[in-house]
Amino acid sequence: MTTITKAACIGGGVIGGAWAARFALAGIDVAIYDPHPEAARIVGEVMANAERAYGLLTMAPLPPKGTLTFFNSIAEAVEGADWIQESVPERLELKRGVINQIDAAASPTALIGSSTSGLLPSDLQAEMKHPERLFVAHPYNPVYLLPLVELVGGAKTSAATIEKAKTGVAQIGMKGVVIAKEIEAFVGDRLLEALWREALWLIKDDICDTETLDDVMRYSFGMRWAQMGLFETYRIAGGEAGMRHFLAQFGPCLHWPWTKFTDVVDLDDALVEKIGAQSDAQARGRSIRELERIRDENLVGIMQALKSGNGGEGWGAGKLLADFEKRLWAEAGVKEAAPDTSAPLRLLDTRVNAAWVDYNGHMTEHRYLQLFGDTSDALLRLIGVDFAYVEAGHSYYTVETHIRHLGEAKLGQRLYTTLQILSHDDKRLHFFSTVNDAETGAALATAEQIMLHVDSAAGKSAPAPAAVLEKIAAIADGHARLPAPEGVGRHVGQKRA
Structure with missing residues (x-):
């Protein structure tokens, strides 16, 4: 398995800075080279947004954050890097020159990915001494949240390089899709370019304004695409007869003059100003950074919703997130020190x-309920009931929960949870959890719960093994000296004292 221990980002703009954030939040040290005088500020702002987004995205334990170090030359930045990501402006001669400098200075075994949106990897690697390790790694903005990266090899790229790249992006929580043949703009941007071209005609011809066009997308097929893409969506549209029926029914419309995407719109000054003015009005005064934060919050919500789909297995980007979190929990392990x-x-x-x-x-x-569930999961990991334990056929199931709401948790509020074991035996685990305001310590909600140890294959309760019971007992013995939490044993509707 490829393990990236150090990455280098050559170019620290919107894409390069987001790559740096993606690497760093996966625990990888990042060396950065960008001659822009404000590169450190730009990357710092991108990193701040990325950290904020990850704080919303997952409660899985991220590894210690990698360092971000700026260097004054490409040669200094790439020294010792396992993965080098080039993200300079989209000009062939500029990119080729930068890649040649990287190639000359980097370790011969280092992978070199280009963030190009459409240039052919064969053209980029034409003058390299080690062209076999160059490939396109085309991400989508924001790179730190959107998990897809198109991996495209050139004529001289080795198959081993592509496999290593696919494994490498998985390490940082991304989905590497291998494009079988190099083609200008690859797959994603080809689709986007067709949509973009038609959208420009619709604005130019005054069919609608920019906000109306965006509304058409985000309130309809945009939501479908987020979880099923194009072809699976249309398969459903074909009804029980599936895709063949859909193609037979709607295929003829391809010959109708519905679209103008084969014609090129003239982006003259008038059209540029028209689109710019409509876009300014649509933004309603919100800054780019504010729009980025809104975008990130919405993407987080979509991915979390997709994570809970498909019977808890996740769907699309949500499944990728669930798998990434599972790996993070497994790698974090359980601290050897006895809990306080x-x-x-x-x-x-x-x-x-x-x-x-x-x-x-x-x-x-x-x-x-989700917070209380995550809290009980943390307890289970502490006593050795982790993913491997569950996959082996045993687990604890919640059989009873009583939640009290004592206050209100609001947007942006920092919270922490606590848990006290009340009693246990070889099958049952009885505990009391509290959601607290991190600033004041005030209790906002409590949950009293009972879990039952089960044999998943047999579908019935079973005694927990001695190793698990010993860990439970060690915590329970300490908690037995604590006073009973206020609210233990209450029933629904019981008046407060």
Whole structure:
């Protein structure tokens, strides 16, 4: 398995800076070269947005953040790097010159990816001494959140390089799709260019304005594409007869003069000003950084929704997120030091994100249950009931939950959860959890729960193994000295004292 221990980003703009953030948040040290006088500021702002987005995206334990170090030359930046990502402006001679400098200075075994949106890798590697390790790694903005990267080899790229690249991007939580043949603009940008060309005609011909066009996309097929793409969406449109029926029914319309995408719109000054003015109005005064944060929050919400689909297995980008989180939890492992049982265990720290709140800006009811579920999962990992344990056929299932809502968690509020074991036996685990305001420590919600150890294959309860029971007992013995939490044993509707 390819392990990236150090990355280099040559170019630190919107794409290069986001690549750096993606690497760093995966625990990889990043060397950066960009001659722009404000490169450090730009990358720093991108990194801040990326950290904010990851804080909303997942509660899985990220590895210690990699360092970001700026260098004054390409040669210094690429020294010792396993993966070098070139993200300079989209001009063939410029990119080729930069890649040749990288090739001359980097280790012969280092992978070199280009973020080009459409240039052929064969053209980029034409003058390299080690062309076999050059490939296109074309991401989508924001690179730190959108997980897809198109991997395209040139005429001299080795098959081993592409395989290593696919494994490498998986390490940083991305989906590497291998494009079988090099072609200008690859796959994604070819699709986008066709849509973009038609959109420009619709604006030029005054069919609609930019906001109306965006509304048509985001309220309809945009949502379908997020989880099923184009062909699977149309398969469903064909009904029980499937894709063949859809093609037979709608194929003839391809001969109708519906679109203008084969014609090139003239982007003259008048059209540029028209689109610019409409776009300014659509933004309603929001800055680029503010729009980026809104975009990131929405993407997080979509991916989290997709993560819970397909019976909890996830769908599309949500499944990739679920798999990435599973690996993060497995790699984090359980700390060898015995937990401090002089107080309830502090198991989770988080922040209320935009996907968790209702129209009042308050955290919705099912998110409290999610937090309590994540808290109990943290306890299970602490006692050795991890993913490997569950895959081996045993687990703990929640059989009873009583939640009390004592306060309101609001958008952006920092929270932490605690858990106290109340009692246990060889099958049952009884505990009490609290969601707290991280600033004041005030309890916002509590949950009293009972879990039952089960044999998943047999579908019935079974005694937990001695190793698990020993870890439970070590925590429970300490917690037995603590006072019973306020609210233990309450029933629904019981008046407060």
